Amino acid sequence: MSHPVAVSWDKPFWESAAQGRLVAQQCRDCGRLQHYPRPACIDCLSQSRDWIRLSGRGTVWSFSIVRQVADPAFAGEVPFALVDVELEEGLRITSRLDDTSVEIGDRVQVTMRAIATGLCLPYFERLPDAL
Amino acid sequence: MAEARPTAVIAGVGETTFARHSERADEEWIAEAIALALQDAGLRRNQVDGLVVATISVPDDSPHIAEHLGFELRYVMKADYGGASTLAGIARARAAIEAGLADVVVVAAGGNRIDLPTLSHDRRTPPWDYSLRNWLAPFGYAEPNGLFGIIQRRHMHDYGTTLEQLGKIAVTLRAHAQLNERALLREPMTIDDYISSRLIADPIRRADCVMRCAGGAAIVICADWVAQGLMKPPIYMRSYGERVNHQTRGPDHQRTETGFVALAEQIFCNDSRSDMDFAQLYDDYPIAVLLMLEDLGFAEKGKGGTFIDQTDISIGGGLPLNTGGGQLSIGQPSLAGGAIHVVEAVHQLRGEAGERQVNGASRGLVTGIGMLSYAGNLGMVCGAVLGTEAA
Ligand SMILES: [Zn+2]
Numbered sequence: 001m002s003h004p005v006a007v008s009w010d011k012p013f014w015e016s017a018a019q020g021r022l023v024a025q026q027c028r029d030c031g032r033l034q035h036y037p038r039p040a041c042i043d044c045l046s047q048s049r050d051w052i053r054l055s056g057r058g059t060v061w062s063f064s065i066v067r068q069v070a071d072p073a074f075a076g077e078v079p080f081a082l083v084d085v086e087l088e089e090g091l092r093i094t095s096r097l098d099d100t101s102v103e104i105g106d107r108v109q110v111t112m113r114a115i116a117t118g119l120c121l122p123y124f125e126r127l128p129d130a131l
Numbered sequence: 132m133a134e135a136r137p138t139a140v141i142a143g144v145g146e147t148t149f150a151r152h153s154e155r156a157d158e159e160w161i162a163e164a165i166a167l168a169l170q171d172a173g174l175r176r177n178q179v180d181g182l183v184v185a186t187i188s189v190p191d192d193s194p195h196i197a198e199h200l201g202f203e204l205r206y207v208m209k210a211d212y213g214g215a216s217t218l219a220g221i222a223r224a225r226a227a228i229e230a231g232l233a234d235v236v237v238v239a240a241g242g243n244r245i246d247l248p249t250l251s252h253d254r255r256t257p258p259w260d261y262s263l264r265n266w267l268a269p270f271g272y273a274e275p276n277g278l279f280g281i282i283q284r285r286h287m288h289d290y291g292t293t294l295e296q297l298g299k300i301a302v303t304l305r306a307h308a309q310l311n312e313r314a315l316l317r318e319p320m321t322i323d324d325y326i327s328s329r330l331i332a333d334p335i336r337r338a339d340c341v342m343r344c345a346g347g348a349a350i351v352i353c354a355d356w357v358a359q360g361l362m363k364p365p366i367y368m369r370s371y372g373e374r375v376n377h378q379t380r381g382p383d384h385q386r387t388e389t390g391f392v393a394l395a396e397q398i399f400c401n402d403s404r405s406d407m408d409f410a411q412l413y414d415d416y417p418i419a420v421l422l423m424l425e426d427l428g429f430a431e432k433g434k435g436g437t438f439i440d441q442t443d444i445s446i447g448g449g450l451p452l453n454t455g456g457g458q459l460s461i462g463q464p465s466l467a468g469g470a471i472h473v474v475e476a477v478h479q480l481r482g483e484a485g486e487r488q489v490n491g492a493s494r495g496l497v498t499g500i501g502m503l504s505y506a507g508n509l510g511m512v513c514g515a516v517l518g519t520e521a522a
Contacts, residue, residue, distance in 0.1 A: 002268035010265065036266040036505055042380050062288065062386070064280025065333035066273040074271030082270065082277040082332065084386065084506055092506040094281075096270045104288050121269055 002071055003117045010037040012051045017120040022110045023051040024091060035091045056110035057127070058087040065100050083108070085124055097124045137354035138521060139228035140365035141221070143172025144474040146348045147241065149315055149462050153345035157189045157242035157465065162200055164347030164467065165239050172351040173361045174235060179351075181206035181236030183224050185216035185466045188242045206233040213501025214413050215373070215511040216240060217350070217469040222371045222513065224352040234354045241347025242465025262505045273332045275415065276340055278503045280332035283418040286387045287334065290433035292421065294334070296440060298325035300417040300452070301338050301459055303444050308456025310446070310487035315344055315462040339416050346464030348474055366477050369494065369522040372397035373513035376504060389500070390512040391426035398496070398514040401522040404429055408492040409479055410450055411472035413500045414457040423498055427514065451489050454479060469499045476517050494518040 006014050009025075016023040026033050027041035028048040040047050063083040069075055081097040085108055097108065107127040112120040145167025147160055161184065169176055182204055184196050191199070193209040206227050210220035217240050224236035272278065286292050302322055308314035320338065328338035358365040374390030391398075404427070412420045421435040429450070430438035444452040455461060455475040458468045478484045479492040489495075495517055502510030516522075 002264065002271075004265040004269050007261070007265070036262055062281045062285035064273070064277050064284060064335060065330070066271065066277050066280075067333065068276075068329075068331045069271050069273050071268070071271060077271060080271075082272055082281060084281050094267060094270070094272070094278075094506050104285070115269065123270075 002073070003115065004119055004121070006119070009039045013037050014119050016051065016053070017112050017122060020112050022054045022056045022122050024054055024089070025049045026052045033089060033091060035093055054091070055088045058085040058093070058108055060084070060102055060104055060106045060108055061086045061092065062104055063097070063102055083124060093122070095122055095124050097126070099126055102126060136229055136231070137356060138367075139225035139352050140355055140358050140367055141350060141477055141517070142353045142358045142361055142363070142365060143168045143174065143351035144349070144477045145169070145171050146313065146471065146474050147346045149313060149344050149346035149464050151315060151344055152245060153243050155243060155345065157186065158196065158199055160241035160243060160345060160347030160464070160467070161186075161239045161349070164241050164349035165200070165237050168237060168239075168349035168351045171363065172353070173363065174351060174353070174357075178357070179235050179237055180204055181224060181227055181233030183208055183210050183220040183236060183238040185210040185220045185238060185240035185469070186242065187211045187213060187216070188465055204233070206236060210238070212511045214415060214466065214469045215499035215501035215513050216466045217348070217473060218497060218499035218515060219373055219511065219513045221350055221352060221368070221473065222373065222515070225368055225371075228352060228354050234357055236352045237349055238352065239347070239349040240465065240470045241467040243345035244343035244463065244465050245345055266505055275503055276332040276335050279339075279416045279418055280335040282386055282508070283334050283416070286418065286422070289387065290436065292436040294326050295322055296436035297339070297417040297421060298322045299439050300414070300420050300444070301325050304414065304453050304457040304459045307446060307454055307487060308460030310485070311455045311461065314456040314460050316342060316460045335416065339418070341415050341458045341463040341468065344462035344464050346462070346467055348464070348467040348470035350470065350473055364481060364519065366480050367518050367521045369401050369516040369518045370398050371513070371515040373511065375511055378507060379504065386506065386508055387422065388432070389422050389426045389509050391423055391514065394512065394514060395426065395428045398427065398516060402494055402516050406494050407450065407496045407516070409454050409476070409489050409495040410452050411476045411495065411497045412453060413469060413472060413498050414453055414459050415463070415468070415500075417459070419500060420452070423500070446487050446489055454484065454487050454489060469501070472497050472499070480517060480519050493520070
């Protein structure tokens, strides 16, 4: 099983995730918003940053339905959708969604899921069509 | 008085047999490939003064790998660019030779992706790269299968690309493999076989995925004055270009677009697309080949499928593609998967491809691609036109 190992520049992400909040780095110098967390701003290389809470809502940009995994630890979880979600803030996040009837353009919402190490990972679930 | 700078040429190529199972480790395959390439070039081992090890699976640093193999050198490096490693490694070998840092450089790749996962960190559990380790692998992301599935589905959604079009690539390569005794997958394949093959990361099917195998390949690059006395004719790199991490900062992150868009003019600076007697395109997936055909300008963006429909990509056709069967039918012997395209190109240009020879081949395209960036496309792309004459 492959677990995230927190590093100096992504610790606040995992701390927020544990409290149910999806956050992203925002550069204090140029305003750049970025995900995944980086050691520095990808526009200006500043290391001065805030962590901004995201809405957690977005649309499915594309996905694959995973039926076979290389890592045997995940073999019992297939099939699932590996999704690229375009968040309302314009960021792209790769994640997972268990409902394999998902379609491109579906509205989705983040849901935090605890994993064995105590960290929480941002999964997604579909929002009802009415929303 | 300054001496004239040498031109670097490809003087030798070598491929081991490829194996579905093996007890030999990466460095043993690499050593065998080096010996074969030197034999092909007609050069002795003590003439080698540079080594490029194209690997991401041997964890040792490049001076140690060279020492394991007994090399005393003027130049050494590791090319750790995934599938782009060999071709980009050749470009570095060429640059080193033309800068006077070395005269004879071997670019070597290979490994055992099947039976010895614990001897290399090739098995990505846990992955060593941060973006994979923390942001993809914890989801069980199914490695490139899952990521290319995302890309292929979006391409099909946006442009109407069909399974029949992608299947034609796999089926044609399989037919080429029937003319290549080194290929591991030679049983005939039909479009129906392709479409009905088992889903791995839908829309990616079993027939889309390269089969990992064991093996090695190496290429000898040397200064033209060294090549003058050799039996086999030199092969020239008529152009070369590479891009690393295009679109990382956006704003329009087109995951269905490769870095070749910005690279095409550089690759075709001395030759036109219609001059290409063949194309050896890095084929870990048919969708990757289709994206390259679009982004290299053989087809408009989104029309790669139509291009495949309308073009005879078989040997004897308008654009013979992966004439040895490609990795999709030969197998992927670790990073030597990127080398087999170069080896095949050299055999074609020397006229020694036997039954699968493209008549009169004098110029051809070779590409390498590696690394899929988080929520993006390829991290590393490179391409070259190889030919029987200098540009
Ligand atoms: Zn900034």
